[in-house]
Amino acid sequence: xxxxxxxxxxxxxxxxxxxxxxxxxxxxxxxxxxxxxxxxxxxxxxxxxxxxxxxxxxxxxxxxxxxxxxxxxxxxxxxxxxxxxxxxxxxxxxxxxxxxxxxxxxxxxxxxxxxxxxxxxxxxxxxxxxxxxxxxxxxxxxxxxxxxxxxxxxxxxxxxxxxxxxxxxxxxxxxxxxxxxxxxxxxxxxxxxxxxxxxxxxxxxxxxxxxxxxxxxxxxxxxxxxxxxxxxxxxxxxxxxxxxxxxxxxxxxxxxxxxxxxxxxxxxxxxxxxxxxxxxxxxxxxxxxxxxxxxxxxxxxxxxx
Amino acid sequence: xxxxxxxxxxxxxxxxxxxxxxxxxxxxxxxxxxxxxxxxxxxxxxxxxxxxxxxxxxxxxxxxxxxxxxxxxxxxxxxxxxxxxxxxxxxxxxxxxxxxxxxxxxxxxxxxxxxxxxxxxxxxxxxxxxxxxxxxxxxxxxxxxxxxxxxxxxxxxxxxxxxxxxxxxxxxxxxxxxxxxxxxxxxxxxxxxxxxxxxxxxxxxxxxxxxxxxxxxxxxxxxxxxxxxxxxxxxxxxxxxxxxxxxxxxxxxxxxxxxxxxxxxxxxxxxxxxxxxxxxxxxxxxxxxxxxxxxxxxxxxxxxxxxx
Numbered sequence: 242x243x244x245x246x247x248x249x250x251x252x253x254x255x256x257x258x259x260x261x262x263x264x265x266x267x268x269x270x271x272x273x274x275x276x277x278x279x280x281x282x283x284x285x286x287x288x289x290x291x292x293x294x295x296x297x298x299x300x301x302x303x304x305x306x307x308x309x310x311x312x313x314x315x316x317x318x319x320x321x322x323x324x325x326x327x328x329x330x331x332x333x334x335x336x337x338x339x340x341x342x343x344x345x346x347x348x349x350x351x352x353x354x355x356x357x358x359x360x361x362x363x364x365x366x367x368x369x370x371x372x373x374x375x376x377x378x379x380x381x382x383x384x385x386x387x388x389x390x391x392x393x394x395x396x397x398x399x400x401x402x403x404x405x406x407x408x409x410x411x412x413x414x415x416x417x418x419x420x421x422x423x424x425x426x427x428x429x430x431x432x433x434x435x436x437x438x439x440x441x442x443x444x445x446x447x448x449x450x451x452x453x454x455x456x457x458x459x460x461x462x463x464x465x466x467x468x469x470x471x472x473x474x475x476x477x478x479x480x481x482x483x484x485x486x487x488x489x490x491x492x493x494x495x496x497x498x499x500x501x502x503x504x505x506x507x508x509x510x511x512x513x514x515x516x517x518x519x520x521x522x523x524x525x526x527x528x529x530x531x532x533x534x535x536x537x538x539x540x541x542x543x544x545x546x
Numbered sequence: 547x548x549x550x551x552x553x554x555x556x557x558x559x560x561x562x563x564x565x566x567x568x569x570x571x572x573x574x575x576x577x578x579x580x581x582x583x584x585x586x587x588x589x590x591x592x593x594x595x596x597x598x599x600x601x602x603x604x605x606x607x608x609x610x611x612x613x614x615x616x617x618x619x620x621x622x623x624x625x626x627x628x629x630x631x632x633x634x635x636x637x638x639x640x641x642x643x644x645x646x647x648x649x650x651x652x653x654x655x656x657x658x659x660x661x662x663x664x665x666x667x668x669x670x671x672x673x674x675x676x677x678x679x680x681x682x683x684x685x686x687x688x689x690x691x692x693x694x695x696x697x698x699x700x701x702x703x704x705x706x707x708x709x710x711x712x713x714x715x716x717x718x719x720x721x722x723x724x725x726x727x728x729x730x731x732x733x734x735x736x737x738x739x740x741x742x743x744x745x746x747x748x749x750x751x752x753x754x755x756x757x758x759x760x761x762x763x764x765x766x767x768x769x770x771x772x773x774x775x776x777x778x779x780x781x782x783x784x785x786x787x788x789x790x791x792x793x794x795x796x797x798x799x800x801x802x803x804x805x806x807x808x809x810x811x812x813x814x815x816x817x818x819x820x821x822x823x824x825x826x827x828x829x830x831x832x833x834x835x836x837x838x839x840x841x842x843x844x845x846x847x848x849x850x851x852x853x854x
Contacts, residue, residue: 294658296849313661321659329562329653336561343554344662380656 244269244302245391245423246291251299253286253447260286261297262447270390271420273437276427277521278444284427285324287444288395291425292321304390317346320389322380324396324427330369334362334379341383353386356416374405381409385416392417394426398433406430410437435517445525455517462523463506464515465492471509478503481523493523551662555670556678562647566636567679571686574632579693586701598702622725625694626687630729633683637675641747642758644671645847650756664847668748668840676737676744684729691722739827745839752846794832 244267251264261283268274278284289295293308293315301308306315328337334357341348357364360378368376377397384392392413398406414437418424428434435441441458443451451458467475467490476483478499480492493515494506506512515523560567589597645668648654657667737744750762773787 292659294655313663316659316661319659321655323652323655323659327652327655329648329651329656331562331564333561336557340554340558341660343557344551344660346661 242269243305245304246425247300247302248287248291249300251287251290251297251301253283253290253295253297260447261290264299264444264447264449266442266449266452268391268423268425268440270423271439273418273424273426273439275431275434275438275441275517276425276444277431277441277517278427279525282444283447284444285395286447288321288393288425288427291393292316292319318390319393320384320387320391321393322377322384322395322397324399328368328376328380330367332368333364334366334368335364337368337379337383338364341386345387347388348383349386349388353382356382356385356412374401377401377405377409381412385412390422392422392424394424394428396427396429398428398430406433410434413437431521432516432518438517441517443521443525451524458517458520459514461495461497462515462520463494463496464513464519465494465506465509466490466511466513467492468510475509482519482526493519552666552670555662555666556674559644559670559674559678563640563643563674566640567674567682570632570636571629571683574629574683575686575690575693578628578690579697582694583697586697589701594701597698619725619728622691622722623729625691626684626725626729629683629687629690630680633680637679638747640675640679641744642751642762644675645748645751645843646754646758664844668844668847672744672748672840675748677733680733681730684726684733688722688726735828738833741828741836742832742839745836745843749839749843749846752843794827 246266246268248264248266251261251266252259253261264283264287276284276287286295290297291301291303291308293312296309303315304318306312308315332340338350338353341353342350354364357379360375360382362371362375362379362382368379371379381397394413398409401409410433413424426434426438431441435455438455440454441451442449442453462481465475465480469488469490472490475490475492475494478492478494480494482491482493484491496506499506586597648657658664747758747762751758754761769787770791773785777783777785
């Protein structure tokens with residue numbers, strides 16, 4: 242199966258600052274990839290490069306097209322929602338529908354109208370009269386009506402309330418997603434979408450730190466709520482992350498580096514499956530902070546860390 | 547070429563700049579009409595009869611001679627002046643805003659996520675500013691002239707001229723198509739002449755993070771002031787840029803304007819005047835500079851639209 246998105250050696254610099262550094266990434270049909278990283282990690286720049294919105298070095302193929310050289314052909318099969326409210330304020334809803342129908346060969350006017358009919362957005366309304374949530378709904382209606390193979394979402398629910406956020410992702414799965422399509426989404430609220438992601442890529446300082454299937458990742462790492470008597474023993478397992486609060490210690494353990502014949506983790510405390518957010522924090526926190534936590538462990542039992 | 551896509555792109559410009567492209571010419575035509583109507587409808591019977599007499603006299607004088615045609619031509623042309631002056635102001639405003647506004651409100655992210663090429667977008671914006679804006683004002687001016695003539699006819703009918711008189715002869719003799727076609731040729735000629743200025747304004751609109759007007763004016767002013775200081779204070783060289791700009795903007799149509807003004811037949815002579823501007827001003831160098839500005843505008847939209 243050919244990937245819908247194939248990124249090879251992607252780099253981008255502003256002067257001496259490397260925003261993207263040799264990114265390698267592939268996204269296949271059926272995948273919903275979460276691109277997760279701290280602010281300034283290069284997520285949006287990576288998506289802009291994917292869309293041909295910014296210059297770059299390296300090679301990108303989206304559905305077989307180069308975003309730099311074949312941007313218009315590529316955009317016939319790609320839809321995009323940005324992290325900022327980008328629909329112009331002067332635009333009327335019916336004008337947006339008419340424009341999309343005029344310029345986009347894969348836009349389904351009736352589908353967009355049907356989607357809008359489920360909302361309380363009037364076709365005669367101007368974007369400037371709509372709330373932020375309604376603007377996002379309108380944008381989603383326009384995008385869902387495009388028969389795109391690739392959907393790119395850059396923090397699409399930023400600033401929206403919890404109900405609108407959930408509704409957004411519900412519509413996304415029900416009205417857009419099929420096994421033939423792929424979605425790339427960046428978000429800070431990873432906990433809200435981790436149940437819809439099939440894959441995740443953690444990006445830090447312009448580099449892909451982790452790129453894995455969500456299920457494999459969740460099986461690999463375990464969250465251990467350590468009993469105090471096993472604290473030193475558990476710390477020796479080089480936990481990726483230690484969270485100490487009110488005398489309770491949680492550690493994120495990489496099960497692949499456990500020594501042979503090591504007793505089951507469940508003997509040292511309660512074992513839980515971590516969330517992607519836990520794994521993200523564990524993997525992306527600077528080593529110094531992790532080591533500090535380990536170093537600052539109590540010398541004597543009973544003392545809190 | 548996808549004509550539906552091009553048409554939709556023009557619609558977008560009309561929607562975005564509805565105030566300039568629809569409301570302003572419409573309001574101007576209506577205001578002028580109201581002004582005229584308030585005068586005509588306030589006429590008493592005697593004054594209305596005089597209007598009728600004037601129309602009858604004008605109809606009699608319309609003998610299709612060159613002098614008669616020239617007189618009507620000038621009459622219609624003068625009415626278009628306020629429409630064209632406002633069109634020029636709105637053209638400047640449009641060119642400075644057309645690539646700036648979409649970046650200011652971040653809607654450039656939306657527009658550029660759709661399969662519309664940057665070349666097409668820039669071309670549509672150029673055509674809208676250079677031709678569509680003057681065109682809508684010309685249409686508004688033409689509608690005003692037709693409405694004004696109809697009103698004058700009605701007044702004259704009530705003034706006792708009667709429907710069987712020479713109103714319709716007068717109407718047909720006015721002939722607004724001649725002046726309109728001359729204005730349209732003039733719009734094309736002036737666009738060719740001012741091509742570097744127009745594309746410079748578009749480039750300023752594309753470069754500016756704020757205040758595109760200042761981006762358009764300040765670099766030129768800076769060059770002129772620097773040259774002035776260099777030449778006047780240090781006494782080196784001569785004025786190069788100042789002379790170039792003076793030469794570029796000076797209208798020197800040669801003898802054709804005198805031929806036109808002294809001629810009885812302005813309809814025949816006006817295109818000659820217009821053509822003389824084209825040939826006198828539209829050199830390869832200004833056109834080349836305009837193309838460079840346009841290419842820079844395109845490059846910036848492709849590569850720098852989303853970067854502060």
